[in-house]
Amino acid sequence: MDERFVVELLGKTPGIEVLVELVKIDPMTLTASSRVDYLAALEKQGAWLQALMQIAIVAVAGAEPDSDKGLYSTVDDPQREEIATTLNVAPVTAQSRIDVARVLTQHLPATCTALANGEISSAQATVIAKESASLLRRGIDPDQLKYLESTAIAYAEFHTPAQVTNKVRSIVAKMEPVEFEVAVAQASQGRRVTLTPQPHGMAQIMALLPAVEAQTVWLAIDKLARANKEKGLSVDPFAQSSGNRNASKSVSVSDAGSNSDSGLESFSDVDLASESRADSLTKFISMGNEPLTLDQLRADALATIAGQFLAEGADENLAHGRPVTLNLTLDLPTFLGLNENPGVLAGYGEIPASAARLLAKDAKWRRFITDPVTGNLLDYGRLTYQPPQPLIDFIVARDRRCRFPGCRQPARVCDIDHAIPWEEGGKTSKENLGLLCRRHHRMKTHGGWELTSFEDGSCEWKSPEGNIFKVAARPLNEVA
Secondary structure, three states: OHHHHHHHHHHHHHHHHHHHHOOOHHHOOHHHHHHHHHHHHHHHHHHHHHHHHHHHHHHHOOOOOOOOOOOOOOOOOOHHHHHHHHHHOOHHHHHHHHHHHHHHHHHOHHHHHHHHOOOHHHHHHHHHHHHHHHHHOOOOOOOHHHHHHHHHHHHOOOOHHHHHOOOOHHHHHHHHHHHHHHHHHHHHOOOOEEEEEEEOOOEEEEHHHHHHHHHHHHHHHHHHHHHHHHHHOOOOOOHOOOHHHHOEEEEEEEOOOOOOOOOOEEEEEEEEHHHHHHHHHHHHOOOOOOOOOOOHHHHHHHHHHHHHHHHHOOOOOOOEOOEEEEEEOOOOOOOOOOOOOEEEEEEEEEEEEHHHHHHHHHEEEEEHHHHOOOOEEOOOOOOOOOOOOOHHHHHHHHHOOOOOOOOOOOOHHHHHEEEEOOHOOOOOOOOEEEEOHHHHHHHHHOOOOEEOOOOOOOEEHHHHHEEEEEEEOOOOOOOO
């Protein structure tokens, strides 16, 4: 099979003619590189078929929700069950697909077109529709919806569905900061921790927490597990005396200076175990809802335990020479109370301005310099194989996670990698250094993948088959 024919099919607009030609091809007869192109071509065809599926679902369910028929029949009841049985999915899944299809076909024409042309995947189109739905219910301005849609489609080209979700949520939070504040405050009242018995002597704990507290818990659990793994421990550290507890917790807050021509930024460390911060945040999210319920107190207690555990061993089990941190990006005018732009909590996304200010108000700041236009990190401050601590701090703040396309392994578990190996003349510099998780570090070193690194933190990967994947620089005030 001619490799150029597969590339030609990949470049064509999806449709029945292209699909027929692809079906004729046996991918096992292709070279390694052409097999990847063949897979990509099938993915485009799948997106085209999914675009047709949206139209078919609306044809069955109707463009608008059915009316409530009373006690024994709910909205969309017959249509939902028809689709559920036909597609062999659960009714709740069928209803979700109906809702997504209606939003796509009735309100997001550009997304439908991009899906039909194979420019985005079905999963990416679905997250755009789901994140747009709440705005449509609130009567979003058509121009705002168009901006949201076009930005999400452009972002989707080189990002996973989860990353597109974060991007859309970030845009929505900036569009409606007041509504975002209210929604977060209301949602926080539902925080709770539940215990559910499971078979075989097991039980499941489920926690629904505000973003800051949830990230605190996750970091504590992750760090404790990694510390125990390194020491070969199999006992619960909380069963030991307080003198044996060995983890710490701090928060880093950066000021992106979005409205400042200088692009000056800062970083800070905040003690998560601080009672004043926790108390003030609790008061903010619980206003008008005293006394606190037992569910809320359980949720607060879990976050407090995790925060105390991390605070008790700040100088042990460091990640790249620093304690485990929560990273928060906040522009200077908002920190000063002049704006109400959401902050960005690394590993989660947007949090309200008031919560970000509470997190950052008693911080010890470290300065960063960013590009005032792109938001990309330019400099930190102050060459051997082992990078000095200021350079490590710069790389961690700039990359924040593994630089392989789509990988979300956080900085604290990544290696500092030389794109051009030290033994081959590679420098220990911000242009040549970057974060890679252990798996992708090994792929680069031993698996035939090639990495080209650029000064702004962007990079380019070349697979063993010769395919090129670009990873853009990550502005400091954007969700990583």
